[in-house]
Amino acid sequence: xxxxxxxxxxxxxxxxxxxxxxxxxxxxxxxxxxxxxxxxxxxxxxxxxxxxxxxxxxxxxxxxxxxxxxxxxxxxxxxxxxxxxxxxxxxxxxxxxxxxxxxxxxxxxxxxxxxxxxxxxxxxxxxxxxxxxxxxxxxxxxxxxxxxxxxxxxxxxxxxxxxxxxxxxxxxxxxxxxxxxxxxxxxxxxxxxxxxxxxxxxxxxxxxxxxxxxxxxxxxxxxxxxxxxxxxxxxxxxxxxxxxxxxxxxxxxxxxxxxxxxxxxxxxxxxxxxxxxxxxxxxxxxxxxxxxxxxxxx
Numbered sequence: 001x002x003x004x005x006x007x008x009x010x011x012x013x014x015x016x017x018x019x020x021x022x023x024x025x026x027x028x029x030x031x032x033x034x035x036x037x038x039x040x041x042x043x044x045x046x047x048x049x050x051x052x053x054x055x056x057x058x059x060x061x062x063x064x065x066x067x068x069x070x071x072x073x074x075x076x077x078x079x080x081x082x083x084x085x086x087x088x089x090x091x092x093x094x095x096x097x098x099x100x101x102x103x104x105x106x107x108x109x110x111x112x113x114x115x116x117x118x119x120x121x122x123x124x125x126x127x128x129x130x131x132x133x134x135x136x137x138x139x140x141x142x143x144x145x146x147x148x149x150x151x152x153x154x155x156x157x158x159x160x161x162x163x164x165x166x167x168x169x170x171x172x173x174x175x176x177x178x179x180x181x182x183x184x185x186x187x188x189x190x191x192x193x194x195x196x197x198x199x200x201x202x203x204x205x206x207x208x209x210x211x212x213x214x215x216x217x218x219x220x221x222x223x224x225x226x227x228x229x230x231x232x233x234x235x236x237x238x239x240x241x242x243x244x245x246x247x248x249x250x251x252x253x254x255x256x257x258x259x260x261x262x263x264x265x266x267x268x269x270x271x272x273x274x275x276x277x278x279x280x281x282x283x284x285x286x287x288x289x290x291x292x293x294x295x296x297x298x
Contacts, residue, residue, distance in 0.1 A: 038085050038089070039082045039083075039085040039086050039089075040082075041085075041144075041145070042078050042079075042081040042082040042085060042108075042145065043078060043082070044078075045074055045075075045077050045078035045081060045108075045112060045141075046074065046075050046078040048074050048112075048115075049070070049071035049072075049074035049075050049078075049115070050071075052067040052068070052070045052071040052074075052119050053067070053068070053071045055067060056068050056071070062123055063121075063122070063123075066118045066119065066121045067118070067119060069115075069118045070115040070116065070117075070118035070119035071115070072115075073111045073112070073114050073115030073118065074111070074112060074115040074116075076108075076111050077108040077109070077111035077112040077115060077141070078108075080104045080105070080107055080108035080111065081104065081105055081108035081109075081112075081141070081145055083104050084100070084103070084104030084105030084106075084107075084108060084145070084148055085105065085145060087100040087104060087148070088100070088105065088146070088148060088149060090174070091149045091153075092149075098152045098163070098167055099148070099149045099150055099151055099152055100148050100149060103147070103148040103150070104148060105141075105142075105145055105146065105147055105148045106142075106147055106148055108141065108145070109137075109138045109141035109142050109145075109147075110138060112137045112138065112141045113133070113134040113135065113136075113137035113138035113141070114134060114137075115137070116130075116133040116134060116136070116137040117130035117131065117133050117134035117137070118130070119133070120132075120133040162214050162217070163214070165214075165217060166210060166211060166214045166217055169210070169217065169221060169224050169225065170207045170210065170211060170224070172224070172225065173203065173207050173224040173225070173228050174207075176228035176229055176231065176232040177200045177203060177204070177228065177232075179232045179235075179236070180196050180199075180200070180231060180232050180235045180236075181193075181196060181197075181200070183232070183235045183236040183238075183239040184196045184235055184239055186239050186240075186243060187239050187242050187243060189242070192242075192251075195255060195258060196235065196258075198262070199231070199258045199261065199262055202262045202265045202266055202269075203223075203224070203228060203265055205265075205269055206220055206223060206224065206265055206268060206269045206272070207224060209269055209272050210224070210272075213272070216272045219268070219271070219272060220268060220272065223264070223265055223268055227261060227264070227265075231257070231258070231261055234254060234257055235254070238250055238251070238254040
């Protein structure tokens with residue numbers, strides 16, 4: 001019986017690798033959370049602060065202060081860079097996205113360079129070495145992590161009001177999906193985690209379609225708002241109950257809820273795709289009629 005609950009059309013273990021279930025819509029684009037984040041690499045910047053912390057207290061007061069300040073700058077640069085990478089990954093994964101409001105990676109590069117300059121500072125020597133280290137630090141940081149996106153993308157032909165609505169709805173949906181992952185991770189059950197991941201893929205596919213064609217926002221707003229909020233709340237309650245009692249009835253009810261939601265999301269995504277095709281066919285027919293009236297047949 002347990003195996004049957006994982007053999008539905010949207011189960012990650014239902015099909016052979018590389019094959020899609022019949023009638024299922026292939027994902028439009030990868031979404032945040034679909035692959036390992038590169039943000040963990042920014043932690044190496046914090047490790048660069050360790051030598052300054054270890055040697056600071058064996059130096060003169062001026063060097064001690066500069067080494068401690070250098071360590072603080074490198075640790076802050078690590079945190080900013082990590083957040084900047086996550087923001088950039090979200091930007092890359094979306095068809096329509098606004099640039100990050102705050103250029104975290106660029107500021108992280110500046111802080112890293114400034115930290116290295118402080119670490120190389122010697123009041124008895126010239127400022128050439130600190131300036132050299134600052135420049136190298138900034139260049140190496142940008143080479144390793146890149147710069148923040150500086151332009152909006154996919155917004156051509158979309159008025160700012162509609163664009164902001166889409167961005168707000170999709171960002172809210174991502175928040176609900178992220179909260180579901182956090183809640184189910186508390187159970188420590190990998191199969192439950194995979195079940196949530198399968199549902200997230202279906203919901204993110206709809207979000208990607210809305211980003212690609214904001215005209216469909218009204219039809220999908222309830223799914224990406226009310227329904228995802230309900231899924232988040234139900235998952236949080238189930239995770240708490242599962243940790244306490246491992247109640248199989250609660251697990252069955254929660255899995256059935258996700259299955260029902262998946263079916264609804266997949267059906268609505270298919271409807272959005274069909275509407276887009278219908279709109280295209282209508283536009284082609286109108287164009288053909290116009291060309292015929294102008295004496296050009298196609």
